[in-house]
Each structure stands twice: as C-alpha cells, then as structure tokens.
Amino acid sequence: MKQLVITMMALIWASTNLISAPKNKKPNVILILMDDMGYGDLSCYGALQYETPNIDRLAHQGIRFTNYLAAQAVCSASRAGILTGCYPNRLGISGALFPNSPVGLNPEEETIAEILKDQGYATGMFGKWHLGDKKEFLPKQQGFDEYVGIPYSNDMWPVDLEGKPITTPGAYKQDLPVLSIFDGDEPSIYLRNLQDQEQITGVLTRRSIQFIEKNKDKPFFVYIPHSMPHVPIAASMEFQGKSKLGLYGDVMMEVDWSVGEIIKTLKKNHLEENTLIIFTSDNGPWLNYGNHAGSTSGLREGKGTSFEGGQRVPFIAYWKGKIQAGQVSNKLAAAMDVLPTIAEITQAKLPKKKIDGLSLWPILQGNKKAEPRKEFLYYYRRNNLEAVRKEDWKLVLAHPGRTYEGFLPANDGFAGQVNENFAVPQGLYDLRRDPGERYDVQAKYPAKVQELLALADKAREDLGDDLKQIKGKENREIGRIKKPNVVYIYADDLGYGELGAYGQKLIKTPFLDALAKQGIKFTQHYTSAPVCAPARCMLLTGKHAGHAQIRGNHELGGFTDETERGQMPLEKGTFTLGTLMKNAGYQTAAIGKWGLGMADGTGNPNAHGFDYFYGLLDQKQAHNYYPTHLWENGKWDTLNNAYINVHQFQGKGAPADIDFKQFQGKEYVVDKMMNKALNFIDKNKSQPFFLYLPLPLPHLSLQAPEEAVRTYIGAFPDSAYLGKKGYTPNPYPRATYAGMISYLDSQVGRIVEALKKYKINQQTIIFFSSDNGATFDAGGVDTEFFQSTAGLRGRKQDVYEGGIREPLIVAWPGVIPGGQVNHHPTVQYDMLATLAELTGQPTPETDGISFLPSILRHSEQKKHPFIYFEFPEKTGQVAIRMGRWKGVKSNLKKNRQAPWEIYDLENDPMEHNNVANQHPEIIPQLDSILQKEHQPAKIPAWEIIH
Ligand SMILES: [Ca+2]
Numbered sequence: 001m002k003q004l005v006i007t008m009m010a011l012i013w014a015s016t017n018l019i020s021a022p023k024n025k026k027p028n029v030i031l032i033l034m035d036d037m038g039y040g041d042l043s044c045y046g047a048l049q050y051e052t053p054n055i056d057r058l059a060h061q062g063i064r065f066t067n068y069l070a071a072q073a074v075c076s077a078s079r080a081g082i083l084t085g086c087y088p089n090r091l092g093i094s095g096a097l098f099p100n101s102p103v104g105l106n107p108e109e110e111t112i113a114e115i116l117k118d119q120g121y122a123t124g125m126f127g128k129w130h131l132g133d134k135k136e137f138l139p140k141q142q143g144f145d146e147y148v149g150i151p152y153s154n155d156m157w158p159v160d161l162e163g164k165p166i167t168t169p170g171a172y173k174q175d176l177p178v179l180s181i182f183d184g185d186e187p188s189i190y191l192r193n194l195q196d197q198e199q200i201t202g203v204l205t206r207r208s209i210q211f212i213e214k215n216k217d218k219p220f221f222v223y224i225p226h227s228m229p230h231v232p233i234a235a236s237m238e239f240q241g242k243s244k245l246g247l248y249g250d251v252m253m254e255v256d257w258s259v260g261e262i263i264k265t266l267k268k269n270h271l272e273e274n275t276l277i278i279f280t281s282d283n284g285p286w287l288n289y290g291n292h293a294g295s296t297s298g299l300r301e302g303k304g305t306s307f308e309g310g311q312r313v314p315f316i317a318y319w320k321g322k323i324q325a326g327q328v329s330n331k332l333a334a335a336m337d338v339l340p341t342i343a344e345i346t347q348a349k350l351p352k353k354k355i356d357g358l359s360l361w362p363i364l365q366g367n368k369k370a371e372p373r374k375e376f377l378y379y380y381r382r383n384n385l386e387a388v389r390k391e392d393w394k395l396v397l398a399h400p401g402r403t404y405e406g407f408l409p410a411n412d413g414f415a416g417q418v419n420e421n422f423a424v425p426q427g428l429y430d431l432r433r434d435p436g437e438r439y440d441v442q443a444k445y446p447a448k449v450q451e452l453l454a455l456a457d458k459a460r461e462d463l464g465d466d467l468k469q470i471k472g473k474e475n476r477e478i479g480r481i482k483k484p485n486v487v488y489i490y491a492d493d494l495g496y497g498e499l500g501a502y503g504q505k506l507i508k509t510p511f512l513d514a515l516a517k518q519g520i521k522f523t524q525h526y527t528s529a530p531v532c533a534p535a536r537c538m539l540l541t542g543k544h545a546g547h548a549q550i551r552g553n554h555e556l557g558g559f560t561d562e563t564e565r566g567q568m569p570l571e572k573g574t575f576t577l578g579t580l581m582k583n584a585g586y587q588t589a590a591i592g593k594w595g596l597g598m599a600d601g602t603g604n605p606n607a608h609g610f611d612y613f614y615g616l617l618d619q620k621q622a623h624n625y626y627p628t629h630l631w632e633n634g635k636w637d638t639l640n641n642a643y644i645n646v647h648q649f650q651g652k653g654a655p656a657d658i659d660f661k662q663f664q665g666k667e668y669v670v671d672k673m674m675n676k677a678l679n680f681i682d683k684n685k686s687q688p689f690f691l692y693l694p695l696p697l698p699h700l701s702l703q704a705p706e707e708a709v710r711t712y713i714g715a716f717p718d719s720a721y722l723g724k725k726g727y728t729p730n731p732y733p734r735a736t737y738a739g740m741i742s743y744l745d746s747q748v749g750r751i752v753e754a755l756k757k758y759k760i761n762q763q764t765i766i767f768f769s770s771d772n773g774a775t776f777d778a779g780g781v782d783t784e785f786f787q788s789t790a791g792l793r794g795r796k797q798d799v800y801e802g803g804i805r806e807p808l809i810v811a812w813p814g815v816i817p818g819g820q821v822n823h824h825p826t827v828q829y830d831m832l833a834t835l836a837e838l839t840g841q842p843t844p845e846t847d848g849i850s851f852l853p854s855i856l857r858h859s860e861q862k863k864h865p866f867i868y869f870e871f872p873e874k875t876g877q878v879a880i881r882m883g884r885w886k887g888v889k890s891n892l893k894k895n896r897q898a899p900w901e902i903y904d905l906e907n908d909p910m911e912h913n914n915v916a917n918q919h920p921e922i923i924p925q926l927d928s929i930l931q932k933e934h935q936p937a938k939i940p941a942w943e944i945i946h
C-alpha cells in the first residue's frame, strides 16, 4: 500500500511536471557564430566540394536569410554589434582588439547574456570573445555564468605563419602572450603551435554540451562563437582529409559536426521544441589567404571591407514548431537585430540605452509582409561611414578602403598582398540587379543618390563620421581599464650607462634593475634637450626644441636666497602633463626640481595642472642639497639648514686642509621631497593619481648623506676634490657620486614598496628616466671612470648621444610582462601623447607619438619619421635622428651655415665616423626638416637658425 502511494505520487508529480514544464519554461536560445565564414561557405548557400548537412537541415526546417549583414566586417566590432543590438561604433568599438588592449566592450552596455540573466537564464559562452581581454571586460563580467574559449583571434599569438615560434627581436608578434583557451577569467589550455589549434572546435563543442546537459531544467542561453574558420585553420584528426576541398572544407565539416552534436543533445533531452537556434558568421572571408579562406559566392571583396562580400553572411534560424519550416527570406536584416528578436521571444527587457536592432520575430513566424529593417549603415575603420543602404539600393561613399582585387592570394596559411588604402570612389548599386556591386548607376538615378546622401547625413548626425570629421551626438564611450596611477620619476644628469640594468659595473642600482626586470627597458629613449630646464619644458608640453617655448637654461636672478628668481617661466595657459592628467580626473603632484618659473609668475606649477607642488622652484638652488628652504604650493618652507655658498671656490680651489663638513647640512632635500611624495601616495591611494617626481639626483654638487657614501669608500681609488671646477669640495668625490646614484635608486625602491604596501602596485604604471646625459667635466664628477655614457659620445649640453640618450624603464606589474627590452626610438616629448592615450583622452597637438603600443602591445607602434633636437647653448647645435641616420650641426652661434655631420647609428652607435661625404643624399632631407621644424625662438639668445 505504502509502496503504491509512493508510486502514485511519483506518477502524479511526473505528469504534472511533464505538462507544466514546457509551458512555463522560457525558450532556450543557442547562438552559433562563425569567424570569417563567407556567404558561400555552407552547402545550403551554394558551397562547393564539401557538405554541411547538419547546418543545412536547420535551414531547411527553419528559415535562412539572403540579405543579412554583419554589424561590421571585422571581428571585435561585429561581435559588439550582435551581442548588444547596437552599431559597434555607437559603443566606440572598432576593428579587432589586440592582446592586452586597455579597452573593451564597456561593462555598462547590456549584452544578450545580461538581459537574459535578468529573466533567470543560465548563460554560457564557449568560443572566441574578442571584446577586451582584461579581466573587467571578459565574458563573466558581461553576463555569462560560464566562459570557455580564446579571448581574441586565434592568430594573435607569438607564432609565425608556418607555425614556428617568432624569435626575431622587435618583431611585433614576438612579445604577444601565449594563446590560450580561458576557463573563466584564467587561461586553462595553452595553444603553442598549429597542432594545438586542432582541438579547439572539439573543446568548445564538448563544453557547450556539458552546459546544456547541466542546465536542461532551466532556461538557458548558449553563445558558441567558433574560432574557426579564421586562420590559422585547423581540424581534428577525424576530419583531416575528409573534404574534397582540403583543410578549409575539413574545418567546415567539423563545425557542421559540432552543430549536429548540439542538436543531438537537444533531442536527447527533449529540448528541441523549446530552443531557438541561430547560426551566422561575424564577417566575410579573408580572401588573401586563398585556399585557407572562405567564399563570398561572388559578392564583391571580403573581410575588412564594407562591400557585400565583407558584410553579407549566412543567417539561419531554427525552432521546431515555432518557426515555419522551409522559408527563405530576402528581407534586409542585420546582426543588431538578434538581441531584440531574442528579447521579444523571451520577454526580456531591452537594454536601457539606445539600440539599433529591430526584432525579426515577425519574419521568423512567416509573416511575408513584415519588413522591420529598411536601412543599414556600413561603418568601418574607426568611425568611417563607407556606405549606406536603403532597401535594395546601396550608395558606396568615397573612402580609403581595403581591396583584394589585383593581387593573387597566397595559399596554405600564408597571406597574399592586399591594398589597405585603395581610393574607393562613390558609387550607386542596385543590389537586386547587381548584387556584385559592379555597375555604378549614379548617373541614371540622381534622385536615389540624393535620398541616400540624406540618409548618410542623418547617420553622421547620430553616429558621426571620421571621413567628414563629424562628431556624432549619440556615440558612447568604449570601456577602459580603470585609470592606472602614473608615477614619473625623473633623474637629473643621470647618464645612459649609470644603472646596472644599462651595464653599469661600479655603482649599485638594485631597485631600478629589478624594476627593469619586471617591465620594459627602452634602449633608444631620448630627452628632448640636453640640459635641465628645456628638457623639463618639452617633457611637460610635448613640443620639440624647434617649437618649444623654453629651449635653454635661461637663468633669472642669482644663487643667493635674496636673488632667487628661477628660470624663464612657462607661459600662462600652457597645456602640460599636469593639465592632461587633471582633465582625466587625476589628483596631480609635482615634487622635486621644477625649473620653469617661480610661483609668483606664470610658471607656477599650481597653475599648470598640478594640485600640489613641493620642492625647488629655482634650479640654481638645486646646486645645494642643503638649502635654507623649499617651496610648497607657492609658500616658503624653512629647512633646518644654514646657508651654504656652494660656488665659493669656483676656479681657484679650496685649501688642502679645508673642513669638508661645512658643506653638510641637517636636512637633505631628497629626504624632504620623498616624505612629501610618500604622503601624497598615501593620501591618494584610493583614487587615480599622477606623481611627477623630478628628484635632483645625481646633479652637482657632490653632497650625499654619509651612509650613502660610506658603502663606496675604499671600493675604488678616490682622492679629494677641492672645488677647482666649481661646486662644493668633497673628500671622496667618486664614492659620493656613486652614493648619490644609489641613493636615488633606493628612493625608487621606497616608492615601489609603498605601492605594494597599499596594494596598488598593479594599478600603477611607473616611468623612470633622466633629463639629460651625465655631466661634463665639472664639480669633481668623473664620468670617464664610471663609463657614465656607456661609451656614447658627448655629455650633458651635447646633442651627441651621450648628452641626449637616456635610460627609460617602464613597469606595470600584472599588466606588462617583465623582462622586455624595447629598441623603438622614443623621446620625452612623446609622453604627453602616451599619457593621453593611456587615459583615453584626445591627444593635444604635440610633436610626440604615443608609445603606449610599445608598452601594452595593443596596436602597432607608429614610428617617428624623425626626432628633432635643437640646443642654442654651448656652441649652438641641432640634431635630427631619422631611422638609422643622425645629422648633427654644431657652432651655429658663430656660423649659421655650419655643415651637417652624418652618423650611421646602426653601424656606428658611438658617432665616430662622419659619413656626410659618403651620403650627400641625406643632406637635403635634413635641411628640409630643419627648415620646417624650426620656429623662431622667443629670445635672441635661443635663435641659432635664422
Ligand atoms: Ca572575423
């Protein structure tokens, strides 16, 4: 009896469950997205030499579209469109994001996964993401409960087209991270060679099936963006050699198998009647890969173009019993329509922000009159409006674009040539008569042209157009990684060879060496000018010496406290690094040696974007490390030091029995500055901050705390310096100089330690460089002994490499992989453009080029056509670095016609051999750069050209 009751109850439970479950349960959605699969790549769309029976069955028992357009003909943009229902350029997404990109799909945008999650769906993604690989942009942060797949394209890896590791130093792909299949936010399976790629389709299929099985009792959304058939294509063993077409066909057959497995799983679990399956592609084929590319079935061009071959792809929807079988729709449809279609059938709420999609549900239901979409905008590159479409008419607008035409494709995984800058002319195409876009009929249909031009104008108002330099009214911000703190540490007169990381043998710099190991050591970084004030001016303003306001150390006043007047001040309203960072919402401080004007004039650092200033305003005061005072936000801050005249023995020298102690005070400027710097970090640790830290070390005079000098006493021969060449006498000049550099190094250590203590080291990017090369023969410094320039010719005040080539170390733990050496030539007037890109701001007009790509590797590094130097002091010099060549002119003060010296830095980095006679062809180029780049100087003393 008891047994019977239980059985009865179980039966009742089972039957109610059977009846009620499908009725109450929201439909499941499976979205399968191919990568670079063309319009002609499925047998139901006419593919040749292989069959795709499982996908064809979806089309035959559901609906297939003949006029469906990807949102844009490139990976990242296209995916942004399908997942959000928006034109990708509305969201600031364009092109294909590269590994380590600081941007991604803005987490504030709502994806299909997010709107379905709100409806109680289980959400899983198995495939290629490509909307930002930093943690905050990954799928789990965009609505997916589970994520397994590669974070970006399968060719973004340090492997060449033959499948071999790239070892050429400096090659763009060499430093890319190893490609991996992520599980959640972490890499789980590494893909190191072509063979490793063979497993991808299988892994994605198995994980999708597991997810469906696990969530069969809940409504679920599964997004399966296959990484195939994007190059490098690969199929598993079972499919190799299966098609008549070779590998491409094998790959397509494996994907078809995958679709078959998904359908089997649905059948097995009785889910077929409650599941909508959508199958489509992100863009057309990458035609220059020849037999490793798909087919457009005759449509014009391919991936990366806004012609139909790039944009038009298959679109199939299948839902047993709900979508009328056997339909073919020729209605215009687009990737942005997927989200609103899914929203309608699941009753999910549409995203709160404006979208561009329109529900296709009426078409899917078999309503032949339904025509939700009449228009489409073809945007490409950053925000170029390349074409507009209304019904069957397409107006291609004049634009520079990719073309595959006129080049033979390569085969077997290699890329043939393309022209990326073909001048596509305006053309009107009737896509009914001429789907191949071959016959421009503008002349015959002028009214149609006008109608479509009006549509283009409307689009420009809404979304903008880079080609017309029109800003849109409704573009939204791309997602950016949280603004990192920026610490820029600037040494003073530190030579290229004075750090261990740069080959120094005698002076210990363990903290900077460690920093270089954790980050990037740049080997061809330049200051903008070979002395203090102009170098600082150009660093802060991004202008080179032909354009800069301040081109020399123009001293005002004198060395005493009473005559402290500083240097030539920055002009009022000058845009500086401080201004830039302030605009980006940073707390900003300049702590150290300023040299660009006193606080009571236009050069006041607080008036140039720095919330806080502490240190030396007048760089002449920096000659003494124990001054009577420093400046804090325009106020005198008294130090516990008596006044020391560091120049009292200039030219004559002190007596041999001099009391050296008189040059030692109580409060060392560097310690005072560091206390303020560490306070600033502490105070601002929870918000983005910019700390510009131009410490005066190791500039003369030779003065250092005793403990810093002690380590080096006896380490090498040393004899007292009595001040004959200026500055303070010193009993151990070499030990003191080494001690000053090590002391500077330990200050860097203190900064790093503080960042670690506050757990913000991964949110902070550190730059370390110097304002000019090691000092000339003065003040007791022995740069020969220390090999301070690592053999480079010249010293401070010279435009030869020894005066201008500087160490540059960039570190950002957790973001930049360590141990990198970068040989790309960069210059300090690039910093403004670099930090503008880092903080997502438009670059103000500067002479610089952002070298953020050299740091993050998120895009290709643009190269300087030339780097320009001008230095009106000493004899009057000019230098131009142009690739391997460097032109130098000296003695311009006396001789405006001074000849060019030319050095081949590739073969002669020490600038020993002037090859001007062997390479006269370079001279006119140098002359014309000089002519163009030099603007009249502000004061006659700086005018050395005219
Ligand atoms: Ca693609």
Ligand SMILES: [Ca+2]
Pocket (backbone or CB within 6 Å): 492, 493, 531, 532, 699, 771, 772
């Ligand atoms: Ca300097």
